[in-house]
Amino acid sequence: MELFLLVFAIFLMVVLAMSVGFIVQRKSISGSCGGISALGMDKACDCDEPCDKRKARMAKEEEWQKNRIN
Numbered sequence: 001m002e003l004f005l006l007v008f009a010i011f012l013m014v015v016l017a018m019s020v021g022f023i024v025q026r027k028s029i030s031g032s033c034g035g036i037s038a039l040g041m042d043k044a045c046d047c048d049e050p051c052d053k054r055k056a057r058m059a060k061e062e063e064w065q066k067n068r069i070n
Contacts, residue, residue, distance in 0.1 A: 050058070
């Protein structure tokens with residue numbers, strides 16, 4: 001049990017150090033390889049005609065954007 005608590009404490013210290021370093025640098029999180037645009041894709045779904053489920057999700061998002069208060 002003592003070994004578990006020691007490893008857990010070390011893990012928490014590492015996470016805390018990483019978060020402090022991230023906050024101090026004030027950088028935005030970004031992908032290491034450029035994301036989908038590096039593959040030549042403009043969107044996550046690179047098909048010509050999206051499926052019905054995706055169309056419904058896109059319509060819902062569009063409706064939400066229309067009703068949004070700025």
